[in-house]
Amino acid sequence: MNDYSFIFHSFQHRKIQNKVEGERVLKNNQKPKYKQIIDAAVITIAENGYHQCQVSKIAKQAGVADGTIYLYFKNKEDILISLFKEKMQQFIQNLSEIIAGKNTAAEKLLLLVENHFRILSEDHALAIVTQLELRQTNKELRLKINDILKGYLQLIDNILEEGIQNGEFAPALDIRLTRQMIFGTIDETATNWVMNDHKYDLVSLAPKIHQLLIHGCGNHH
Amino acid sequence: MNDYSFIFHSFQHRKIQNKVEGERVLKNNQKPKYKQIIDAAVITIAENGYHQCQVSKIAKQAGVADGTIYLYFKNKEDILISLFKEKMQQFIQNLSEIIAGKNTAAEKLLLLVENHFRILSEDHALAIVTQLELRQTNKELRLKINDILKGYLQLIDNILEEGIQNGEFAPALDIRLTRQMIFGTIDETATNWVMNDHKYDLVSLAPKIHQLLIHGCGNHH
Amino acid sequence: MNDYSFIFHSFQHRKIQNKVEGERVLKNNQKPKYKQIIDAAVITIAENGYHQCQVSKIAKQAGVADGTIYLYFKNKEDILISLFKEKMQQFIQNLSEIIAGKNTAAEKLLLLVENHFRILSEDHALAIVTQLELRQTNKELRLKINDILKGYLQLIDNILEEGIQNGEFAPALDIRLTRQMIFGTIDETATNWVMNDHKYDLVSLAPKIHQLLIHGCGNHH
Amino acid sequence: MNDYSFIFHSFQHRKIQNKVEGERVLKNNQKPKYKQIIDAAVITIAENGYHQCQVSKIAKQAGVADGTIYLYFKNKEDILISLFKEKMQQFIQNLSEIIAGKNTAAEKLLLLVENHFRILSEDHALAIVTQLELRQTNKELRLKINDILKGYLQLIDNILEEGIQNGEFAPALDIRLTRQMIFGTIDETATNWVMNDHKYDLVSLAPKIHQLLIHGCGNHH
DNA sequence: AATGAATGAGGATTCATTCAT
DNA sequence: GATGAATGAATCCTCATTCAT
Known part of the structure; x- marks a missing residue:
C-alpha cells in the first residue's frame, strides 16, 4: 500500500x-x-x-x-526539509500499518494520537526539531513543510471519512475544520510538552485527548 | 476588570x-x-x-x-516581544469586556473564537506577524511569548471552570488539555488561513469551530 | 613667576x-x-x-x-585635552614654586622626580588617565598633548642648563637627549606603577631614580 | 640560542x-x-x-x-597583538645572536640600543605602529603587550646582571628600576623620533644614549 | 566522491553631537 | 544657560557556499 x-x-x-x-x-x-x-x-x-x-x-x-x-x-534549508520528509515518511508508513487492521475510526484516531506522541517521546531531539526548530523558517519553507505534512493530514481525513460513513462521526462534519482541530490539538499538546522540557509523560495523555476530540468539552450525560 | x-x-x-x-x-x-x-x-x-x-x-x-x-x-527582538505584548494586552482587555456580560460558558467560548478570528481578519499584517513571524524565534524568545500568552490562556481557563461549575461542560474535564485543544484548534485554523493568503472568510468559521470544540467529532444523536 | x-x-x-x-x-x-x-x-x-x-x-x-x-x-577630545592642560598647569606652577628656592640642579631634579610621583600617588584616577588613557588617542591629539607637555619639559631643560653652567652636570650634555632620558625614565616608572595597580609606593622610588639619572648604571668608584 | x-x-x-x-x-x-x-x-x-x-x-x-x-x-585586536608578538620574537632572536659573542655588558647595552633603533629606522611603518598605535588600546590589551615585552626586558635584565657580576655596573643597582630607565629612555627617544616624522637619524643617537645610561647626566671628571 | 581553505555579502547597534524648547 | 530626545554614520564579524585539489 x-x-x-x-x-x-x-x-x-x-x-x-x-x-x-x-x-x-x-x-x-x-x-x-x-x-x-x-x-x-x-x-x-x-x-x-x-x-x-x-x-x-x-x-x-x-x-x-x-x-x-x-x-x-542543496543547501542548509534542504537539510531541514529532507530531515522532516524522511522522518515523516517513516512515520506515515508505520502509522498506516498500525491502523490498517482496526475496525473503528475511533480506534484508529486513538492509535494516531498515541503513535504521534510515542514517536516524539522516543526521540526528544526529533521532537525539538519538529515542534520548535522547523517553525523558525520563512513562509516559503513553511509551504514546503505543509506539503510534506499533507500525507499525514490525508491519513486523518481518511479516518474522518470512514467514521462518517460508518456512523461513528457526525454526518455533517466539516472534514477540513475537524482535521485542523485534531492536528491543532495534537500539535499544541506536543509543543507544550517540548516547551516544558519533556518533563511529563506525553503518551499517557493520548486517551484523554482522544476523548476530547470525539466528545468535545460539552457535558453529554 | x-x-x-x-x-x-x-x-x-x-x-x-x-x-x-x-x-x-x-x-x-x-x-x-x-x-x-x-x-x-x-x-x-x-x-x-x-x-x-x-x-x-x-x-x-x-x-x-x-x-x-x-x-x-532594547534590541530588535524586543520590538517583536513588545509588539505582541501591546497587541495581546489590547486584545485581552477587549475580549474581557465583550465576554463580561454573557451568561453561559458556551456563549463566552463562541465569542472568544469569533473575536480571536475577527482581530486577525481586521489586520492581515498583524495576523502574519503573530501566526508566522513570531514563531521564527529561538526557544528563549518563545518562552517570553508564552509568558505573554498566559493572560489569554487564563481567559480560556476561566471559561472552562465556569462551564464545569454550571454544568455546561463535562465535570471531569482536564482543564489544561482542554485549553490546549481550544487554543490549538483556533491557532491551527488561523495559521492555515494565513498560509492560504487569507483567501476565505475566517470569522464565519467560528460557529463550526465552536460546535466542534463543544461536541467533538463524535455522532451524538 | x-x-x-x-x-x-x-x-x-x-x-x-x-x-x-x-x-x-x-x-x-x-x-x-x-x-x-x-x-x-x-x-x-x-x-x-x-x-x-x-x-x-x-x-x-x-x-x-x-x-x-x-x-x-568643543568635543569629547577637548575634555581630555583640557583636563590634561588644567592639571599640568597646576602641576607646573606648584613645581616651579617648590624648586624656586633650591641651590643645586641635582636637588631640583630630585624634587622634580619626587613631586611628579607624589602628584600621581595622591590621585590614582589622574594617574590612570595620564599614564594610560591619554595615550589612547591618535597622532593629532598626541601632538596637542606634547604641546601641553612642553612646559614641563622646559622645566627639565632649565634644570639641566643650570646644572651644566654650575658644573654639576657634564658640560657636553645633549640637553634634548638627557631630557628624554629623564622624562622617559619617570614616565616608564610611573606607567609600570599604574599597570601594577599602584600596589607599591611610588614616591619612595624617587631617590634611587634620581641617583640613576645622575650617575647612570655604571660603576664609578 | x-x-x-x-x-x-x-x-x-x-x-x-x-x-x-x-x-x-x-x-x-x-x-x-x-x-x-x-x-x-x-x-x-x-x-x-x-x-x-x-x-x-x-x-x-x-x-x-x-x-x-x-x-x-580571532579578531581585530588579535591582529595587533600577533603583529607585535611576531616582530618582537624576530627582534629578540636577532638581538640575542648579535649580543651573544660580546664580552662586556656595556658593549651589549650599546648593541641593544643601536639595534632597537635600527629595527625602527628600517621600517618606519612598524615604528609608527609600535610607538603610537599599539598604545591606543585598553588596559587589558596593554597587559598582553607587556607580556610580550617581557622577553625583551629579560634581555636587558640579563645584561644588567652580567654587568654587575663582572664589576662594570654598580653593585647596588636596582635591576627593575635600571631596566625601566633603559627601556623608558629608549622608548621615549624612539617615540619622539616618530612624532617628529623620522626627520633625523635615530641610530646615530645610540652612542650618546648609551653614554647617558652608563654615566648619567652627572659630571664625573 | 571527498575535502576544507577561501570567499564576501550583509546588518544590528553605539554614541558623539545637535538643537528646539 | 540648561536640557535631553533625536539623530545617523560607521563597521566588525559570521557563516553558507564554492571549487581547486
Missing part, C-alpha cells in the same frame, strides 16, 4: 542513487552519508537551535567535511 | 509620562513614537518576514532615525 | 568668562561647571577607560545634562 | 603545517597568508591609525577576503 506516493524524494541533485542493490552492500558503520548527515542534523539542530546550528557543526557531528554536505543537500 | 495585570508595560526607561493632558494635545502624526514604531514594525515585518526585516526598514517606515528605535526598545 | 605663559587656556568657545569677580561670588557647591565636568571626567575615564567612557557618563557623574558638556568643551 | 622560548606562536588553530618542504615551494607572492596579513596590517595601521584602520582595509592590502582574516586571527 502506498496512498502516500505524493511523498517522493526530491533528490534530483543527489549524485549516487540509493539503489536497493547499493544499500545491500553497505556495512553497518557505512550507512549512507545521506542518513548519516540527517541523523547528525537532528542532534545538532536540537542542541543548538536551527539558526545557531552552523552547517559546519552538522558536518563535524556527521564526521564529514563541510563540503560533503553539499553533495547530498 | 483586569485580572491580567501581569501584562504590564516593560518600558521602564521611557521618560515621557503618558499624561492624559499630554496625549490630548498630540496630533495624529505625533502619536507617541513607541506606538509609531510598533505599528511600523507590524507592517514591515509582515511584508518582509522577521529575518529579512532590517531595523532600518522599520525606522524608515516609522519615520524616525535608526537610533531612535533604541531609545524605545 | 610664569615662564610657562605658553600654556594658555584655549577656551575660545567657553561662553562664560571665569572672571575673578565671577568666581568670588560662587558658593563651594557651585564651583564652575567647567571644573565640575573636568573632575567628573577624570573619575569616569579612569574607571571606564577613555573609549568606554561615553560623554553621557561624564555628564551624569558631573550632574549636568549631556548637552551642557558642549557649552564648555 | 633561544632563551626566549616563552614567546611561541599563539596560532593554534592553523591547519597548515609549516613544513620545510611546503615553504620551499612557495613563490614570493604565495607567502603564508598569516604573514601576508600581518605585513598588510603594519602598513595599513601605520597609514590610517589603528582605530581608523578597518579590517576590510587590511584585507584589501593583503589581497585576501575579509573573512580570511578571521581564519588566522
